Amino acid sequence: MVNTKGGNIPKLAMTTFCMAVFAMMFYVANASDPTPLQDFCVGVNDPNSAVVVNGRLCKNPNDVTINDFLYKRFNVPGDTNNAQGANATLVDINLFLGVNTQGVAMARVDFAPYGLNTPHLHPRGSEIFAVVEGTMYAGFVTSGYKLYDTILKKGDVIVFPQGLIHFQLNLGRTEALAYASFGSQNPGRVNVADSVFATTPRILNDVLTKGFQVDEVVIEQLRSQFSPENISFNTGRSILKLLSQTF
Missing domain, CATH: 2.60.120.10 (Jelly Rolls)
Known part of the structure; x- marks a missing residue:
């Protein structure tokens, strides 16, 4: 719509246009994916091998009782x-x-x-x-x-x-x-200590000794506090071994 006197868009039309643009920008800025309810979800092409994401399968409403809502x-x-x-x-x-x-x-x-x-x-x-x-x-x-x-x-x-x-x-x-x-x-x-010293498999000592600026003896002592069953054997994992598996 054009103003024949000045050739400009009337104020009402301009205001409406600006509001529409602002609304669109606000919608885009606030749009986001649903918050995941699990640590990760790797995509699959075969629906028969898929699992439920962001919730459990729902019980038939006809079978629901008050006990389903009680703990x-x-x-x-x-x-x-x-x-x-x-x-x-x-x-x-x-x-x-x-x-x-x-x-x-x-x-x-x-x-x-x-x-x-x-x-x-x-x-x-x-x-x-x-x-x-x-x-x-x-x-x-x-x-x-x-x-x-x-x-x-x-x-x-x-x-x-x-x-x-x-x-x-x-x-x-x-x-x-x-x-x-x-x-x-x-x-x-996620427990902080366990996420570092009790992982399966173990985080390489090369990472922890440099990250914490201590030697391997200290790292192994800390491991023994959080994962005793994981300290009694050598996993054989190393940077060189991982590299050899990559190439």
């Missing part, structure tokens, strides 16, 4: 008789099928006196952590290596952002308890 063992304490003195019971899609497609999960975290919920991260969900009993030291580390830490007491709540390393340490001489909620039906959990 009744959240009151059972976790076993804290371990090296860390803590146990996190994650009630996610793997334990409670009722949360399928709902985007939520919970965890019960039990602490022995001075027990530690070891540094870890959840790759697929943010966490809200509430102290039910006890006093704890807790914190998380950003991607810029800044530590945010605090003392939590009964009734305190803290948020741990998705994908950031975090931890909780019971400061008391008595047992402690916390409940956590997640914004994913399958938030996942």
